[in-house]
Amino acid sequence: MHYISPVLWQFLEKWLGNSPLFPPEGSAMSVHVDVFFLFLLLVEIVGVTIVTLMVVTFTILYRKERHPVATQIEGSTLLEATWTLIPLAVFLVCFAWGALLYFRIYDPPTNAMNIYIVGKQWMWKAEHPGGQHEIDALHIPIDRPVQLTMISQDVFHSFSIPAFRIKREVIPGRYSTVWFEATKPGVYHLFCTQYCGTDHSAMVGWVYAMKPEDYRAWTQGSTSGSSLAQNGERLFASLGCHSCHTGQESARGPDLAGLYGSKVRLADGTYVTANDAYLRRSILTPGAQVVAGHSAIMPTYQGQVSEEGVIDLVQFIKSLNSNYRIKQGATAPELEPGQAGTPGTVPAEPAAQAQPGNRAGSAHTTPGTVK
Numbered sequence: 001m002h003y004i005s006p007v008l009w010q011f012l013e014k015w016l017g018n019s020p021l022f023p024p025e026g027s028a029m030s031v032h033v034d035v036f037f038l039f040l041l042l043v044e045i046v047g048v049t050i051v052t053l054m055v056v057t058f059t060i061l062y063r064k065e066r067h068p069v070a071t072q073i074e075g076s077t078l079l080e081a082t083w084t085l086i087p088l089a090v091f092l093v094c095f096a097w098g099a100l101l102y103f104r105i106y107d108p109p110t111n112a113m114n115i116y117i118v119g120k121q122w123m124w125k126a127e128h129p130g131g132q133h134e135i136d137a138l139h140i141p142i143d144r145p146v147q148l149t150m151i152s153q154d155v156f157h158s159f160s161i162p163a164f165r166i167k168r169e170v171i172p173g174r175y176s177t178v179w180f181e182a183t184k185p186g187v188y189h190l191f192c193t194q195y196c197g198t199d200h201s202a203m204v205g206w207v208y209a210m211k212p213e214d215y216r217a218w219t220q221g222s223t224s225g226s227s228l229a230q231n232g233e234r235l236f237a238s239l240g241c242h243s244c245h246t247g248q249e250s251a252r253g254p255d256l257a258g259l260y261g262s263k264v265r266l267a268d269g270t271y272v273t274a275n276d277a278y279l280r281r282s283i284l285t286p287g288a289q290v291v292a293g294h295s296a297i298m299p300t301y302q303g304q305v306s307e308e309g310v311i312d313l314v315q316f317i318k319s320l321n322s323n324y325r326i327k328q329g330a331t332a333p334e335l336e337p338g339q340a341g342t343p344g345t346v347p348a349e350p351a352a353q354a355q356p357g358n359r360a361g362s363a364h365t366t367p368g369t370v371k
Ligand code: HEC
Pocket: 236, 239, 240, 241, 242, 243, 244, 245, 252, 253, 254, 255, 256, 259, 264, 274, 279, 282, 283, 286, 287, 289, 290, 291, 294, 295, 296, 297, 298, 299, 301, 313, 317
């Protein structure tokens, strides 16, 4: 963890930690970002010092009074190679080091828990899987990777938690993600770092990093009674989605059970992975990516559903996935054996049609059954 002497590091952390220039280190990534930052700072200080010293020295040594007549120098290959290769090596180290950090920062672990963030003028809305909503606040457990899936309802925003060393653009019409793993319980600043209109400076909040048991208590204490997926299920019914997506073979729309995470063949012969972004596009611009074997009869829901509503629908469709997977049993090795349904009764193909009596398949028509 420490690339530099632990004693020096402790000193730096203590000294800098009390300065407003240097936010506390609240995430697993912070220390890596900081060490790299300090390395860059060091390289700059050394570079500036060398250049300044040489400018001053040469100005004094070769001033006009001492050398009234200029001498022509033909140059030195050795010297030129030195001042080319040494900086090149330093820059390549920065590049490699930065790239390694970049990949780590941009690649969320697969076991990360997901929280949705909707940015709008001028507030941050967080939606937890259990249906907990909060504004300008974000409660998270420590010691566990958390991924944020974010979208803006109006203009560009940027989501930043300096203590976690993260910052990511929040864009209208598109999900962006960022992840972190908080290491210390505490309360940290949350900012919008993209000028987004009159009250941009008020688009701030607090992150509450809590011990897992405190987080669990918080989720239980602030639940609205229904999860995002359950809200989505209600919306699915009230928008009339279930009239086409019945889960039956004869239905006008494709079966949505097992869709999430699967590869979908489109009418033009290409394949897409059904992730959050695909589901969102399918709901708002269904004509853009038509599923093979179906005609483009699905109406657009642009303007009829808020971003929060789309998130609810996406969560609902995702939950069909896991229910379906539980039914599959045999093809879901990550589940405990006790949870498995009746292996062998359902085709192993995840995108297969739901069987009659399959809870996931019939959930479209019977709202209230999916947990
Ligand atoms: C008039 C019938 C109809 C209604 C109503 C309808 N859909 Fe669809 N839906 C379709 C058809 C047909 C397709 C496949 C063709 C396409 O991709 O456009 C589809 C495709 C989809 C897909 C992509 C499926 C896949 O296998 O990749 C999703 C997700 C989806 N619909 C969700 C919804 C949601 C959510 C609603 C309600 C807000 C809804 N649909 C309402 C007919 C409908």
